Amino acid sequence: MGPAPDANAPLAPSLALAATIGCALVVHAGLLAGGVPFAGDLGLTWEPMGRVVGTAWREGLPLWTGRLGGGIPLLAHPALAVAWPPNLLFAALDAPRALALLVLVHTLAAATGCFVLCRRMGGSTEGAWLAGTIAAAAGPAVSATAFPNLAFPLAVLPWALVAHTDPGDRDGTRGGRIARGCGAAAAWWALLVLGEPVVLVAALVGSAGLALAAARPRRALGQAAVFAALGTLAAAPVLVPRLVYLAASVRAAGFVREGMLAWSCHPLAALGLLAPGIEGLLPAGRLWPVQGRPLFAGLYVGPAVIALAASGALARGRRPLALAATAALLAGIALGRWGPLGLLPPDLPGAAALRFPIKALVPAVVPLAVLAGLGLAGGAGDRIRRAGLLAGLALLAVAAAAGAGPAGAAAALRGAVPAGLVLLLWWRRPARHTLLVASLLAADLLVASRSLAPVVPPGAFDEPVPACRALEAAGAAGDRIWVDTTRAGAAPPPVAPASPADALRAMRARLAGYTALDCGYSLMPHRDTEAVAPLGIAAFRALAETAPPREQAMLLGAAGVRWAVTFRDLDTRWWEPVARLAVDRSLTQRVYRNRLALPRVRWATRALPAADDDALRRTVARAAADLFAGSVILTGASASAASPEEDPVDAPRAAVVPVEDRPARLVVSVDAPAAGWLVVADALAPGWRVRVDGRPAAIREALRGLRAVAVPAGRHEVVFSYRPLRSAR
DSSP: OOOOOOTTOOOOHHHHHHHHHHHHHHHTHHHHTTOEEOTTHIIIIIHHHHHHHHHHHHHSSOOEESSBTTOEESTTOTTTOTTSGGGGHHHHSOHHHHHHHHHHHHHHHHHHHHHHHHHHTTOOHHHHHHHHHHHHHSHHHHHHTTOHHHHHHHHHHHHHHHTTTSTTTOOOOHHHHHHHHHHHHHHHHHHHHHOOHHHHHHHHHHHHHHHHTSSSHHHHHHHHHHHHHHHHHHHHHHHHHHHHHHTTBGGGGOOOHHHHTTTOOOTTGGGGGTSTTGGGTSOHHHHOTTTSSOSSSOOOOOHHHHHHHHHHHTSSSSHHHHHHHHHHHHHHHHHGGGSGGGGSOTTSTTGGGGOSGGGGHHHHHHHHHHHHHHHHTTTTOHHHHHHHHHHHHHHHHHHHTSSOHHHHHHHHHHHHHHHHHHHHHHHSOGGGGHHHHHHHHHHHHHHHTTTSSOEEOGGGGGSOOHHHHHHHHTTOTTOEEEEOOSTTTOOOOOSSOSSHHHHHHHHHHTTOTTHHHHTTOEESSOOOTTSOSBHHHHHHHHHHHHSOHHHHHHHHHHTTEEEEEESSOOOTTTEEEEEEEEEETTEEEEEEEETTOOOSEEEESEEEEESSHHHHHHHHHHSOTTGGGTEEEEEGGGGGGOBTTSOTTTSOOOEEEEEEEETTEEEEEEEESSOEEEEEOSOOOTTEEEEETTEEEOOEEETTTEEEEEEOSEEEEEEEEEOGGGGGO
């Protein structure tokens, strides 16, 4: 007989990698079973926008869509990342299945990236397996799958750090240096295209720290700068129009302090890192004073993982310290109002990029996971690990007494059990139990994360929406609708749905988020969840939604809004009732037709000036209800081009016929007996140009955010076209 197998032999690298992939797949077993994700922004924002992006890709280059708020850019949009190659899946598959596959692919990329990074930094195979499992199953990482703008760049972050671990340490082969350089440049390109600022901060600090920890720090820093420059140059076709567009968007106006620091991680909420779900049991008004609810479904990592990470940070060499510094910086950002960010002025340049500070916990998972993997093999020693675990258990006792009641005590006990087991294993001869400890911690995370990424059946997004059926029956196919999100007109969220499918059904019945896009309608104005609408459209929305009933119908009608869906009664002099729908037992949804609605493309014989919002309100309030049937109001700097002396009643009308109407191009044939104005109720944004009979003309600002152009008498062809790179010229 041969020798008995060694129970303490390390895992083979291939087996450890397979275990990492297996654990990542277990986290999203519901997707493998055919379900589709829906939590957070996935179901109400990304799924509808995925359909829009997919359609745009199938029709050509996705530059612009008119489906949201009178129009938004696609390529230049900082959150949609349409240039990210995996997002081409939206063109090949229906949006729910594309999202399911994207979540799986990016989770696997994050897990395998942390596995490789841990191995590259000298971690054991067991440690690399643990690092990869943490990256896939830690509470912030799983919760982030509800927000693709966080989950997708998280998948790139560890690979960006991998590309910066070797430069300067050893020369290696020429081919190896070229491969690392290309990999680093590609990672920077990906992070810039994906565009999440807090992940970019993590990559910048982490790569700089690893370069400084190299054997030749100056050379390594120089190489890192070159890699970043090459990635930035490759991303320029996306970055340039994005930056120019953002300068004309809501973000350019900045945020008030309360808005910027909303969803800061309260120190008590951070106890959720130690006890699963306890942050949701503590007083919401105290922890989340702005929103009143947590952003993430869970934060749990576990005391043992944090103790391992502390041990790994103090391991030999400077590279673990670089990762520790990155994790500490991100933790400081996550504290928001209760940390260093709370001391900064809200108008500090670039501060708005860190809106919703708790998001920083997502990229912090990467350095935490790798450090924990390094700490499993020894790190700074057994005393540090045992001390860290004892501190974690003490904090769990604090969590149990933090006012969360019996449920909080149960959550604290749930976090204490695996930590106590690991402490027992470490008390004597811990080196003999690394595989057992890694298995225990992996199982702990997999169990804790099983409810953080719920799924619904594949057909859930195809179920009919009552309001959309009512609109279709009234003949509203493809029209613009206004979903009332004002305090008086919005519905409260559903109360304790029985299942994820019921939760999705209830939110879609309320037309929450961008649900109306799924039904083929356009939203105008819309709730700008990413705060990237053109400033003019945001101003128009504020004017329309706060105007008196008659003026509200006038303004919305001038923007081409033919229908309204609301949970309040509207004035039937201006809004024709179409349907009343019982959404819940105590909620009745109303559907109305706007009696003052006008075509999206129309003719105006007179232009009235309004230099500011007060002047615009006064002009609309004093005019007849049919003001916009023959007039347009030019606002802002365009007010000086107005011609109020024309009489819209007696002036002859023009024939206006759209002959080509595509998202990024509109061609209109005009036959005008007299000079006037062609009004297009679409968003005015950088990149749009107009030509009249082939000659450049000026686009004027109408109603704060729409477009108008002066057209002389006679027959003319007016061409509006959008090219995002024009905005940089």
